[in-house]
Amino acid sequence: MITFDGVSKRFPDGSLAVDDFSLTIPSRTTTVLVGSSGSGKTTLLRMINRMVDPTSGRILIDDEDVAGLDPVKLRRRIGYVMQNSGLLPHRTVIDNVATVPILEGVKKSEAHARALELLDTVGLDRGLAKRYPAQLSGGQQQRVGVARGLAVDPNILLMDEPFGAVDPLVRDELQQELLRIQRDLSKTVVFVTHDIDEAFLLGDQVVILRTGGVIAQAGTPAEILANPIDEFVASFVGADRGKRSLHVDPAHTSGERGERVLVDGGGRAVGILRDEAPAPRSPGAVAP
Amino acid sequence: MNSLLGALAWLGDPVNWTGERGIPVRLLEHLGITSAAVLVAAVIAVSLGLYIGHTGRLSFLVVSTTGALRALPTLGLLVLFALWLGVGIGPVILVLVILAIPPLLAGAYAGVESVDRGTIDAARAMGMTEWQILTRVEIPLGLPIIVGGLRSAVLQVVATATIAAYLPIGGLGRYIFDYLPLRRFEPVFAGAILVTLLALVLEGVFAALQRLTVPKGVRILQGSPAARGGSGRARVELASGSPAATAHAQGASGPPQRRSDSVSAENSTSLPTQ
Structure with missing residues (x-):
């Protein structure tokens, strides 16, 4: 469990990134911090592994104040995945x-054996093990980033817009992969994004932030969709534009089996209404 | 001109003409003076440059020292130091160290500074200590530029080490300084040519060294931008035995890896996992 207790951060230039922020992040679930730029979401994330220290307030991991922990030791037991993979280009x-693991004193042969297993976990061909990051696609680099984040088998995985720089198809694939990994491993994932759809897909708990790290609304995706607490949230999730209220459009109902086409409040066809939920997508079935 | 002739007249002592003052000995002396000066300067300037590059502190030192130290006239400084410390190897090494510091400092600083901030941030976030960031990320990635500073320092020092003969210490400068007053221009010219050749050889050696220090992963990044997107073309270039691939045979991909292309790998999630 990660607890933010009245946390504020003022940067040396005087800007207040986060103001009196309190939140509890339950263990073994995914919490998504979502907000536009300037909402302080990345600052909040980086306070957990002490890449940023708060000006005031406390951050507790399982009731232990991180301020009393050695930053290097703390970071080595927390996985961190960032937007542009952050892989070391010369390795x-x-x-x-x-x-x-090697920095932690694990023998090289053991660390490499474990690394190969992690490539399997993130869905990468073991044949890529000896490649350099520059020889991989953006999506592959992000998978390596996730594998590296999991390398010390951390309880906590911090993800800072990890899929922000890849194209939509690959992003979709990586999101499904993360859901599968999370089903298997049940880490405490803290995920930062500006994409509300990504937040609703991945988050058990979604925290919508306004400028300055102020929580606009926190809850499950269903709670937020059903009851946007104010206009800001409604606008952020797209409810005010009718994006979230779907109806069956008789004019569009067609096809041999009489598929019922769903249309959103803006008149845009968004999908087909079925009586049964589709079978869960297996990762391999994802479009290329 | 008279004082110069006087000093040179002393240099004209027959003892200096014997066989053990031959070219090999002079060459070794010249290289010895050069490496001693560059070594001392490197200990000072490279550590300082790495510190400044890593911490971002004292960066004004790089600009001010590189400008100010370069403006100092080396020969004038040598005379000054000789008057102060007495004639000997000390003043020579001292002026050459001062000459070598600016390029070494600038190279070490610029090398560390050139490393992508995102890479360093990631290294820190995964739990590297500051020392590990410096030695395992910043130095390996900045090494070509650091060696570039060394190359430039060596070139300047090896050419200027000729003035070691002025004091008079050894080195190839002795042929120039020893024979000029005797109006025996043959050895003077020979000395000048030897110094030039030595400088050119060292320049070639360090240029090669600089190329060798580019990490393979970075060379791929620079050499073929297409590799970033994971296109097949980049792999073909690699597999077809480019210098980058052959130079690091142990890291080069074997035939099975060459066959697996990025597209199939991207979809490899469908493969059974062990």
Whole structure:
């Protein structure tokens, strides 16, 4: 469990990134911090592993104040995945994944064996192990980033817009992959994004932030969709534009089996209404 | 001109003409003076440059020292130091160290500074200590530029080490300084040519060294921008035995890896996991 207790952060230039922020992040679930730029979401994330120290307030991991922990030791037991993978360009994929275990004194052969298993976990071909990051696609680099984040088998995984720089198809694939990994491993994931759809897909708990790290609304995706607390949230999730209220449009109902086409408040066809939920997508079935 | 002739007249002592003052000995002396000066300067300037580059503190030192130290006239400084410390190897090394500091300092600083901030941030976030960030990320990635500073320092020092003969210490400068007053221009010219050749050889060696220090992963990044997107073309370039691939055979991909292209790998989620 991660607890923010009245946390504020004022940067040396005087700007107040986060003001009196309090939140509890339950263990073994995914919490998504979502907001536009300037909402302080990345600052909040980076306070958990002490990449940023708060000006006031406390951050507790399982009731232990992180301010009293050695930053290096703390960071080594927390996985961190960032937007542009942050891979070391001069090291191969396998060396990148094994970096922290080797720093922690794990034997190289053991660390490499574990790194190969992690490539399986994130859905990468083991044949890529000796490649350099520059030889991988953006999506592959992000997978390596996730594998590296998991390398020390951390309880906590911090993800800072990890899928922000890849194209939509690959992003979709990576999101499904993360859901699958989370089903298997049940980490405490803190995920930062500006994409509300991504937040609703991945988050058990979604925290919508206004400028300055103020919580506009926190809850499950269903709670937020059903009851946007104010106009800001309604606008952020797209409810005010009718994006979230769907109806069956008789004019569009067609096809041999009489598929009922769903249309959103803006008149845009968004999908087909079925009586049964589709079978869960297996990762391999994802479009290329 | 008279004082110069006087000093040179002393240099004209027959003892200096014997066989053990031959070219090999002079060459070794010249290299010895050069490496001693560059080594001392490197200990000072490279550590300082790495510190400044890593912490971002004292960066004004790089600008001010590189400008100010370069403006100092080396020969004038040598005379000054000789008057102060007495004639000997000390003043020579001292002026050459001062000459070598600016390029070494600038190279070390610029090398560390050139490393992508995102890479350093990621290294810190995953739990590297500041020392590990410096030695495992910043130095390996900045090494080509750091070596570039060394290359420039060596070149300047090896050419200027000729003035070691002025004091008179050894080195190839002795042929120039020893024979000029005797109007025996043959050895003077020979000395000048030897110094030039030595400088050119060292320049070639360090240029090669600089290329060798580019990490393979970075060379791929620079060499073929297409590799970033994971296109097949980049892989073909690599597999077809480019210098980058052959130079680091142990890291180069074997045939099975060459066959697996990025597209199939991207979809490899469908493969059974062990």
